[in-house]
Amino acid sequence: MSSDFYTSSILPYKGIITKICRSYTFNNEDFEDYYQEVCLQIWKSRNNFKGNSEWSTWVYRISLNVCMTIFKKKKIQKLPLFDSDREITNQPEQYAFEKEDEINRLYNTIRQLPKVDRAYMLLYLEEKSYKEIAEILGTQTTNVGVKINRIKKKLKKLYYGN
DSSP, X not given: OOHHHIIIIIGGGXXXXXXXXXXXXXXXXXXXXXXXXXXXXXXXXXXXXXXXXXXXXXXHHHHHHHHHHHHHHHTOOOOOSSOTTSOOOOOGGGGGGOXXXXXXXXXXXXXXXXXXXXXXHHHHHTTOOHHHHHHHHTSOHHHHHHHHHHHHHHHHHHHHOO
């Protein structure tokens, strides 16, 4: 992958790629694998981008599809966020798993959702419009609001234990 492509077409979206990868992983090692695979797939599919949507939409779609595919292949069940035998470092590439109690609690709660619901919630938390969410996830705009409201209720129950 050329550094120009990475700098211009992936690096500006590092934040969202990180958030998506983080919501499907439980430790730095898996996070790094997912992140690298997302970047590789974005690079491999760059010539398939037809410009029918924004580049950011393309990046979201690829990131979500890659993460959901890897997650499904690994058939990961509920695991603890931190592996007690693995030390978490503070290198910039590994900032996704710094110990921030509320953020980790939120990610733990989001991880309990089915993988498609996770995608809706991540895009909602990124303040994407219902139209953008529908475009990224390949659904109808009218269904997005209903789906998000149901997911928010699930999350509230999981988060607060009600």
